[in-house]
Amino acid sequence: MAKKTKKKVVKKKSTVKTKKGSPDQQAIETLVELIRVTSTVIPADVDRAIEKAKGVEKPNTTAAYAMNIISDNIGLAKTKSQPLCQDTGTVVFYIYHPPGFHQTPFIKQIHKAVTAATKKGYLRENSVNSLTGENAGTNLGAGHPSIHFVEHSAKTLEVKLMLKGGGCENVSTQYSLPDTGLSAGRDLDGVRKVVLDAVVKAQGKGCGPGVLGVCIGGDRADSHAHAKKQLFRKMGERSKIKELAALEVEIVETCNKLGIGPMGFGGTTTILECLMDHRNRVPASFIVSVSYMCWAFRRQGAVIDTKTMKLKKWLY
Amino acid sequence: MIELKYPFSRDEVRKLKVGDMVLITGKLFTGRDAVHKYLHEGHPSPVNLKDQIIYHCGPVVMKDKHGKYTVTAAGPTTSIREEPYQWQVMRDHGIVGVIGKGGMGPKTLEACKQYGAVYFHAIGGAAQVLAERITSVDGVYLEEFGSPEAIWELSVDKFPVVVTMDSHGGSLHKEVEEASKENLKHLV
Numbered sequence: 001m002a003k004k005t006k007k008k009v010v011k012k013k014s015t016v017k018t019k020k021g022s023p024d025q026q027a028i029e030t031l032v033e034l035i036r037v038t039s040t041v042i043p044a045d046v047d048r049a050i051e052k053a054k055g056v057e058k059p060n061t062t063a064a065y066a067m068n069i070i071s072d073n074i075g076l077a078k079t080k081s082q083p084l085c086q087d088t089g090t091v092v093f094y095i096y097h098p099p100g101f102h103q104t105p106f107i108k109q110i111h112k113a114v115t116a117a118t119k120k121g122y123l124r125e126n127s128v129n130s131l132t133g134e135n136a137g138t139n140l141g142a143g144h145p146s147i148h149f150v151e152h153s154a155k156t157l158e159v160k161l162m163l164k165g166g167g168c169e170n171v172s173t174q175y176s177l178p179d180t181g182l183s184a185g186r187d188l189d190g191v192r193k194v195v196l197d198a199v200v201k202a203q204g205k206g207c208g209p210g211v212l213g214v215c216i217g218g219d220r221a222d223s224h225a226h227a228k229k230q231l232f233r234k235m236g237e238r239s240k241i242k243e244l245a246a247l248e249v250e251i252v253e254t255c256n257k258l259g260i261g262p263m264g265f266g267g268t269t270t271i272l273e274c275l276m277d278h279r280n281r282v283p284a285s286f287i288v289s290v291s292y293m294c295w296a297f298r299r300q301g302a303v304i305d306t307k308t309m310k311l312k313k314w315l316y
Numbered sequence: 317m318i319e320l321k322y323p324f325s326r327d328e329v330r331k332l333k334v335g336d337m338v339l340i341t342g343k344l345f346t347g348r349d350a351v352h353k354y355l356h357e358g359h360p361s362p363v364n365l366k367d368q369i370i371y372h373c374g375p376v377v378m379k380d381k382h383g384k385y386t387v388t389a390a391g392p393t394t395s396i397r398e399e400p401y402q403w404q405v406m407r408d409h410g411i412v413g414v415i416g417k418g419g420m421g422p423k424t425l426e427a428c429k430q431y432g433a434v435y436f437h438a439i440g441g442a443a444q445v446l447a448e449r450i451t452s453v454d455g456v457y458l459e460e461f462g463s464p465e466a467i468w469e470l471s472v473d474k475f476p477v478v479v480t481m482d483s484h485g486g487s488l489h490k491e492v493e494e495a496s497k498e499n500l501k502h503l504v
Contacts, residue, residue: 135462
């Protein structure tokens with residue numbers, strides 16, 4: 001064993017210090033459970049898509065081998081209640097709350113839950129100071145976790161969580177149309193061309209078969225955030241806009257003719273799903289953002305009772 | 317299925333070809349971004365890497381009350397980020413292979429050929445299947461880089477990988493990339 005260094009890597013003692021049984025304590029417990037389930041259980045809709053893809057690859061190929069291991073991994077993670085993927089990702093919360101909801105105490109509860117979930121091993125010590133390289137081991141820091149609040153008219157509190165790994169985030173990308181190199185103009189055909197380009201550039205690096213969230217328009221920041229938000233839609237939930245719905249289907253079909261396959265091993269299934277939406281743009285800009293999600297698609301949502309802070313039901 | 321057992325021999329590694337499915341039994345050292353940059357900058361390795369395999373992995377490691385470490389999740393990380401450094405680590409430290417995901421580029425492929433090493437592809441995201449094959453944590457080095465970036469010395473039993481870059485210039489990644497680009501031309 002190497003000499004002990006100044007930072008202890010794994011700390012055991014829980015830091016959750018709130019009155020037992022109080023709504024404050026209950027909120028933290030519910031949030032820890034949301035993190036646990038998100039990290040360890042693949043959502044049913046994604047599981048179905050993976051099982052379907054598993055049956056498509058030719059037997060005795062490396063692609064079929066990859067799909068079998070993926071499928072085994074899903075079962076094992078759930079049984080052992082341990083992370084599907086060791087990169088437990090950027091922790092992204094979207095909170096839909098009724099009017100009058102107090103955000104500040106909830107942020108504190110989220111922070112406590114994230115710290116506790118890290119100690120329990122549902123999250124890796126995954127948050128690094130970009131300037132110093134320091135890893136505090138808590139998953140808290142500048143911008144971490146990422147928390148977005150949205151007021152809605154319902155009385156319930158809905159907390160959606162996505163754990164987005166670095167591999168798939170690194171192959172996520174953005175284009176400004178027209179793109180001369182790709183002969184992509186400012187229309188849906190141009191959008192199609194850049195999305196296909198993103199998939200070819202990603203190859204197996206994003207842990208495919210992946211899922212695409214796409215936003216057409218918006219400024220660079222909103223466009224990317226909106227592309228990522230599409231990943232909260234269920235697999236097979238087609239766009240309400242007829243042309244986009246058709247393009248979603250067509251892009252999946254075309255991607256699966258590229259021959260990139262699971263893990264980039266070559267094979268049939270490159271992409272499981274494509275979910276598109278749009279934002280208005282200024283005349284000078286035509287941004288297209290592609291958010292790539294790996295097969296280890298970790299997103300979940302909890303409907304929480306605002307009085308007791310207990311879990312009412314899962315969203316996925 | 318080919319079994320590769322510790323101590324690893326360069327002759328055996330040279331026999332491996334792209335597409336071979338391999339089960340590795342023996343020892344692995346994790347090493348990812350911080351470790352590769354550190355070695356590239358000329359710092360000595362805290363552990364002798366001669367004839368060893370480096371695993372591009374930042375595991376989830378738990379420590380029990382007796383101070384014993386257990387790896388609870390350990391899939392590969394994307395290897396291409398080590399492309400600027402890997403050739404040099406192969407040359408200076410004499411490793412016989414790396415395990416990662418997504419494949420690596422021409423510099424690494426050339427180094428595999430020159431120094432007799434291979435690139436093994438583990439299944440990305442399969443952190444549980446792969447952690448199950450880790451039988452013990454035998455050491456940790458450079459822990460000051462943070463848990464995911466440290467060098468973890470691991471014993472493994474039948475760790476499943478696929479050879480996607482061999483020591484004869486073969487690269488599945490190059491093949492698939494070229495073929496998919498060609499396919500794209502007909503699909504746009």
